[in-house]
Amino acid sequence: MVSVLPTNSNLDTWRDLPAVQQPEWPDPGELKAVVDELSQLPPLVFAGECDQLKDRLAAVARGEAFVLQGGDCAETFAGATASDVRNKLKTLLQMAVVLTYAASVPVVKIGRIAGQFAKPRSKPTETRDGVTLPAYRGDMVNGFEFTPEARTPDPRRLLRAYHSAAVTLNLARAFTMGGYADLRQVHAWNQDFVAESPAGQRYERLAGEIDRALTFMQACGADPAEFHTVEFYSSHEALILDYDRALTRTDSRTGLPYDVSGHFVWIGERTRQLDGAHVEFLRHIRNPIGVKLGPTTTPEEALALIEKLDPEREPGRLTFITRMGASRVRDALPTLVEKVTATGAKVAWICDPMHGNTFEAPSGHKTRRVTDVLDEVAGFFEVHRALGTHPGGIHIEFTGDDVTECVGGGAEISEADLHERYETACDPRLNRSQSLDLAFLVAEMYRQ
Numbered sequence: 127m128v129s130v131l132p133t134n135s136n137l138d139t140w141r142d143l144p145a146v147q148q149p150e151w152p153d154p155g156e157l158k159a160v161v162d163e164l165s166q167l168p169p170l171v172f173a174g175e176c177d178q179l180k181d182r183l184a185a186v187a188r189g190e191a192f193v194l195q196g197g198d199c200a201e202t203f204a205g206a207t208a209s210d211v212r213n214k215l216k217t218l219l220q221m222a223v224v225l226t227y228a229a230s231v232p233v234v235k236i237g238r239i240a241g242q243f244a245k246p247r248s249k250p251t252e253t254r255d256g257v258t259l260p261a262y263r264g265d266m267v268n269g270f271e272f273t274p275e276a277r278t279p280d281p282r283r284l285l286r287a288y289h290s291a292a293v294t295l296n297l298a299r300a301f302t303m304g305g306y307a308d309l310r311q312v313h314a315w316n317q318d319f320v321a322e323s324p325a326g327q328r329y330e331r332l333a334g335e336i337d338r339a340l341t342f343m344q345a346c347g348a349d350p351a352e353f354h355t356v357e358f359y360s361s362h363e364a365l366i367l368d369y370d371r372a373l374t375r376t377d378s379r380t381g382l383p384y385d386v387s388g389h390f391v392w393i394g395e396r397t398r399q400l401d402g403a404h405v406e407f408l409r410h411i412r413n414p415i416g417v418k419l420g421p422t423t424t425p426e427e428a429l430a431l432i433e434k435l436d437p438e439r440e441p442g443r444l445t446f447i448t449r450m451g452a453s454r455v456r457d458a459l460p461t462l463v464e465k466v467t468a469t470g471a472k473v474a475w476i477c478d479p480m481h482g483n484t485f486e487a488p489s490g491h492k493t494r495r496v497t498d499v500l501d502e503v504a505g506f507f508e509v510h511r512a513l514g515t516h517p518g519g520i521h522i523e524f525t526g527d528d529v530t531e532c533v534g535g536g537a538e539i540s541e542a543d544l545h546e547r548y549e550t551a552c553d554p555r556l557n558r559s560q561s562l563d564l565a566f567l568v569a570e571m572y573r574q
């Protein structure tokens with residue numbers, strides 16, 4: 127078979143196609159200068175690491191591993207601090223230990239981190255008290271503050287996004303490789319959660335089992351390197367094509383192009399048009415990639431996406447991130463999974479139980495119920511079990527801090543509590559305790 131793998135000349139074909147959700151940069155000359163500068167900057171990740179993640183995701187597609195992907199809806203430049211990044215990683219690693227034990231397969235850990243600085247919006251403008259300004263599109267594009275100055279897209283923010291991503295990834299690598307992520311330490315944090323919070327007490331038995339497993343291994347003298355370091359990957363929505371294009375480089379080993387701004391990049395629900403610029407750009411990079419699929423996705427669309435994005439059916443190349451909503455998942459997901467599976471395509475399926483479950487509380491806060499989040503995950507497991515396919519993982523928005531953005535969970539945050547610590551720059555995130563709650567509950571689902 128003649129290889130249809132692209133050459134680098136294809137990396138700009140997207141420019142001839144409609145690109146939705148792109149900012150209106152005020153000065154094209156300034157954008158060009160920034161893009162030229164970005165193009166000269168070193169890679170944030172290496173192509174070989176992207177290939178390794180592709181191997182891990184191939185195992186997920188085969189049913190031999192599980193993905194835990196999560197982080198902020200929108201990272202902010204102000205959030206690139208040691209404590210913010212540490213708390214997120216700590217929470218993600220705690221969740222991963224619980225899931226690894228329950229699923230008895232490797233858990234592939236991917237942060238929505240070090241690049242998740244741009245947001246698609248349902249409306250291009252926002253109106254407050256009769257004043258209309260451009261919508262906030264993420265720190266990579268404009269400022270959150272509701273002033274004409276802040277809301278005007280500024281291409282220099284693309285550079286700041288790169289540098290914030292570099293700082294964040296540097297911390298993440300240090301935390302995961304430098305001993306901080308030692309398995310016994312992560313388990314000890316879980317034991318603290320179980321002991322100290324009423325929410326955690328329900329999980330005493332599971333935490334006790336993990337404890338005995340660790341003690342047993344220690345008694346046997348088993349102390350593999352895997353107990354002391356963690357393989358961790360970065361990801362973001364490839365939304366602002368000028369940014370991801372400028373950070374695409376030719377891999378010296380293979381001569382193939384990789385978007386080196388993150389290990390894994392995905393196409394969002396609003397930008398996955400088959401003849402649109404985002405699909406066209408991602409078609410030509412060799413990273414493992416994802417596509418969000420909402421409840422209106424037809425099987426024909428899913429199959430056409432596979433044909434475009436993974437024509438060679440490369441294991442681990444394509445992940446479908448389904449976000450149906452708790453009330454739709456049991457109806458909308460089966461046909462998609464069935465038809466895709468029938469073609470022999472080996473995609474990884476992971477569940478985003480956040481984006482189909484957003485609603486507005488009476489206070490005006492955008493929020494989500496932890497019970498809906500759980501119900502969508504439960505529906506996702508049910509559908510895959512009924513079809514004999516693999517529920518390959520979860521994709522969540524969370525933070526390691528005690529914010530009050532989603533309602534419910536062990537700590538019982540009510541709609542009236544939302545104003546207390548509502549800090550997200552975009553969608554509501556699970557807080558630390560709600561995230562750990564979710565991990566233990568998914569673990570229980572695994573054992574049913």
Ligand code: PEP
Nearest residue numbers: 199394395396418449481
């Ligand atoms: C997101 O992941 O923050 C997002 C906007 O999701 P979706 O594309 O699924 O709506």
Ligand code: MN
Nearest residue numbers: 199523552553
């Ligand atoms: Mn979001």
